[in-house]
Amino acid sequence: MGQLQRLGALGEMSSMIAHELNQPLAGIRNYASGIVRRLRNGHAEPTPLLQASEEIEQLAARAAATVQRVRSLSQRRVHARAPVGLQTLLEHSLAAFRAALPPDQMLTVQCDAVPDLILDVDSLQIEQVLLNLLRNGLDAMRDVPPEQRELRIACKATTEGLCVAVIDRGAGLGALPPERLFEPFFTTKQDGVGLGLAICKRVIEAHGGNIEARSNAPGPGLTVAFTLPRESAEAAASREEAAHA
Ligand SMILES: Nc1ncnc2c1ncn2[C@@H]1O[C@H](COP(=O)(O)OP(=O)(O)OP(=O)(O)O)[C@@H](O)[C@H]1O
Numbered sequence: 001m002g003q004l005q006r007l008g009a010l011g012e013m014s015s016m017i018a019h020e021l022n023q024p025l026a027g028i029r030n031y032a033s034g035i036v037r038r039l040r041n042g043h044a045e046p047t048p049l050l051q052a053s054e055e056i057e058q059l060a061a062r063a064a065a066t067v068q069r070v071r072s073l074s075q076r077r078v079h080a081r082a083p084v085g086l087q088t089l090l091e092h093s094l095a096a097f098r099a100a101l102p103p104d105q106m107l108t109v110q111c112d113a114v115p116d117l118i119l120d121v122d123s124l125q126i127e128q129v130l131l132n133l134l135r136n137g138l139d140a141m142r143d144v145p146p147e148q149r150e151l152r153i154a155c156k157a158t159t160e161g162l163c164v165a166v167i168d169r170g171a172g173l174g175a176l177p178p179e180r181l182f183e184p185f186f187t188t189k190q191d192g193v194g195l196g197l198a199i200c201k202r203v204i205e206a207h208g209g210n211i212e213a214r215s216n217a218p219g220p221g222l223t224v225a226f227t228l229p230r231e232s233a234e235a236a237a238s239r240e241e242a243a244h245a
């Protein structure tokens with residue numbers, strides 16, 4: 001990365017952090033001032049002090065989670081590429097997704113036949129992408145009757161490599177231009193940070209692929225699809241070599 005580009009990225013990152021941390025920090029300051037005021041005035045009843053302290057705890061946790069996510073967003077480079085089977089990668093992502101669901105969550109997750117492919121990727125990062133997409137799909141079906149909530153994963157081998165789509169039956173895009181979804185901090189959710197898809201885009205582009213969203217036709221719902229390039233001939237050859245060594 002050139003010096004100018006680096007400065008640009010730094011500026012972008014700093015404004016993201018500033019933007020997103022301002023709110024919890026202001027909240028923490030207000031609650032802390034309230035506590036100080038009460039203690040100074042001799043109003044030391046435990047209940048309101050406890051409530052304010054709990055609010056501070058939550059705001060600090062949210063700020064920490066944001067820092068964590070901005071940090072992973074700034075990792076444009078792929079750190080740990082290694083050969084991994086597509087099937088394994090999908091299984092890991094689905095297991096992590098299911099583990100985080102509340103036990104009474106009604107949801108059908110379908111996975112179409114998976115092509116027998118080896119990918120040369122940072123598997124943790126790609127699993128994170130899939131998790132973000134599945135999570136968004138589920139969020140989008142909040143107002144859909146539970147028995148109709150359905151997520152589908154469709155994978156297709158192409159001449160360039162692989163295309164993976166996560167398809168939901170949720171609220172869809174409405175009048176939103178699809179590229180807005182990938183802007184950092186764009187969110188329509190009350191508790192959303194708006195970094196999920198921005199992170200997905202960074203990760204996929206760092207792997208040489210691309211990601212896009214499109215409304216399902218016929219609806220309802222949205223499809224978010226990403227591509228990954230085919231494992232290079234050299235990478236495949238050195239893998240074969242290592243396997244036979
Ligand atoms: N499957 C989907 N269906 C409809 N809208 C979606 C879908 N996925 C994303 N969106 C829209 O794009 C916005 C941005 O998504 P993104 O994942 O970046 O952030 P988020 O889910 O709001 O917050 P978080 O940072 O916690 O992921 C969402 O708030 C939502 O409005």
Ligand SMILES: [Mg+2]
Nearest residue numbers: 132136196197
């Ligand atoms: Mg999200």
